[in-house]
Amino acid sequence: MLGRARASAPSWGRETARLRGHEASGPDPRGRPARVRSPIGAQDGEKGLQLTGDLRDAAPHQGLLVGDRGVERESDHIGVVGQSPVRRCRQGDTRYGQAAVAVVGDVGSAATLSILRFLERNGFPVTALEITEPDTLQFLRNRDVDSSRQKFPLVVHGQGKILENPAIEVLAEHLGIREELRSGDEVADLAIVGAGPAGLAAAVHGASEGLRTLVLEAEAPGGQAGSSSMIENYLGFPLGVSGQDLAARAENQAQKFGARIALPRRVAGLDCAGPPFTLRMEDGDTVRARSLVIATGAHYRRLDLPDVARFEGSGIQYAATAVEARLCAGEEVVVGGANSAGQAAVFLSKQARHVHLLVRGPAPALKISHYLQERVQASDRISVHVHTRLTALDAARHLDTAHWGDTRTGTGTARKVAGVFLMTGATPNTAWLGDCLETDRDGFLCTGAQVTRHTDAFTRRRAHDLETSVPGIFAVGDVRAESVKRVASAVGEGSVVVPAVHQVLGEQAAPQDGSRVREPRPHHAPTGAPR
Template structure:
């Protein structure tokens, strides 16, 4: 079908700044015109089966290894043990067992017959995602969490299932570790396929290089939410067709959901709420421990706290992983000889924490802390309040910014603080500059060298040996596509809508250099995220939280991670004197929970017996 053949019906006005598409329109035709049919699996009409999600899983043939892991068949012994945790029942054909948008759905195992997992795409067409057959399990990662699930499921002919409620499911995972391992591996692989095929996903329409488009993409990617992008920089006809939705270029980027909502340039909180990413916090509920920040240190604390039975909440302003979550590859982390991306490491840690029952509230930032009484009370930026018996501060640090004219104008428009696949695509075939001499800068340079025509590293010092791991230094030295410029600093930025040119000065030679670039990656220094503490805790001269002896805490009164306020602990990059490494943060996160336990349940003495 040509673009000229597409008929786009106008959008209807919605509430809260949203636009809702007419459910009877021909949005499907629009999506097909925008070339989204292959990635979303949309069909012209009638139910269809998308085998991209299932591979060989729904047929009678054999599976390869990863198919078998993603869609395992439990053996008779596993089924018998699992049945003790739930109820076995016959279900009439067509009965809906779980629905998209539902939180905490039941978990099902097929004993006989089948369960069809399906979705309705943005055109209203029912699409089969996969069919679970005898011995197979329902769900994916959101089955573990309180997030909204992305697909629905209904019983096939002659269906008999084992049903487990959320509490029964968690007990089964905990007390049947071999079954739990099978389920967790299946859920991780299914989430990967969902991201690849955009099952249950949404559409972003906007300029790929635009700062707001990148912000939305980054939020969705780091929160593992499937989407497809229509780049209006290269698809002018698509931009013109937006007028049929009462939208213009000034509204871009826009996000279209499968519920036919159109969000105009949404912020992180609006996206999270609309997509059901944020778990609800019950007013008046008091948590045992609240971890503020979901970087490596915070996630480690959440895993250990939840696994040891503490009622655990994690507050995260953007997405799990923190600064480390943007690392393209960490090669010196214990147990990963081939390296692991920060995003993958964060995703695994998040799933692990949620498996043990930790709750995660995304796109919610702590803005103040009342530490004058008990329980402790935190105010969030959405007006909610969190009451908790103890707090682990793991808010980390952010990169410093350069002091240059027009710097703010080019943030997100060519200036980046992370080097992920998205930034690599935007700078492919062009020269880029990386500012910084630490491991993050080295990892970024090595990663970008695979797609950029050349990478220039700028440092003020004499070299990299004193600030960067040796394996990265050697890799940079051996690369013909990376050049180190020592004793150099940027003096000016030029460009129109986007950054186009960087000028730097070499203090050794006195020479200035102009370079046409598509990206500037700034990875220097660290500023702690402690503004929200509001004077509740003593900080060092750099703004990092003082702990242990430095905070006046006796060694037997809370340990290394205790702050000056009982019940409040600090770990990871935000803690004064900490080692700024991923492994160190994970170690602190696991160790701090012993101090939390000691505070929550102090040992009996003659005074408190």
């Protein structure tokens, strides 16, 4: 059944279309043709109908279409959400030659792994091809590529598009997922820095409540939690959910309500003399917003070992995803005593011959949830070493040997390993803020009652629980001092910060003489917003 579709972008970067029947074709906002297909078995008027868009002649190349304006009332209205990770994973063919991207190079090198990680975390079907394999050389010859003259890794996309060792920003631009920022032209109601669970939750609730919401993410949705292979104690997922899948669902949900998610966009600085506040991107672009939510999370602490930087990305890893697991065939080492370390050990044990979990303290010092402890203890492919420290690493071409010792007896052990996964401690991602906001001695952002800096605004009212030392700037999730380092807690903070944001925006709009002002009408948000 064929019909017509017309797409437009009336406001905040969204496209809308009206469809009749299951299939439609019509111009995209740039006037180029676009075809829209419905899934097999879709029924007219089906609630929650998700349509996939094939925009091969448009940018982005493809898009996910989700219900808009309430599918219960107007099921033929849809919203176009560009470059959704869930859509890419479901539509993409992991075999090169369809929608996949091929990465050619030394698959154990830091440069190749960085590209693979970016593509997989952002949902692109990708094939990794080892440059020394005969099949890979034939693959290049078939495309008239002289391997002796190339700078590896190569990214091969489509039938003839080849990028030599591209920067992540260049790769994102080539694939059509780099969001263009309108520097200086618009002021967002709410800008969120970081698209982990806390940031995405704030985006969902901010956009669904009518705020013009912009999310800035340096790498991929999900943050540190996005690298979790399986989260089994998150409400509503009895069989568990991967961090990447959870983030993809949240990203789609935020976009459905009109939030813009810009990546890869790394924020390099903040001018907190606002509102509006000004965020400076690493590439020089700027973003202005009336309120900010800092949700940049934390990263694992680097070990104090000689030449540790030499091994990072090509032996030392800070995430255990499918990208890293490909290289795990022998023995591996996981360092850490919290849930992330336990999840990594269980996940890697499915691929590796054996996993050694090194814990600095005694067994009771393990901060792993009970269900994970049972998994670890039940596996004959995981050994837990308590009172143990990693002491040295050796390598020829790549990391090949790890040394550790018992802190009680001084006994040392050396094992041939392919990788060491570090999941110890937490260092907040706050260096880019300078001294703009108050932090504790470890660099985590102080909020609410923790704030000791005095400002004029806080002489008239108390800081909100999640508000930093600058009125109108909030912190949620792992970046916040004394926060609970759990996905559910981060989602909760991202959700409850929005009412405080609304209150601050209302204060900004209030006249100085104290007279009552009519609140501005928020921009359109679809029905079905959470309450």
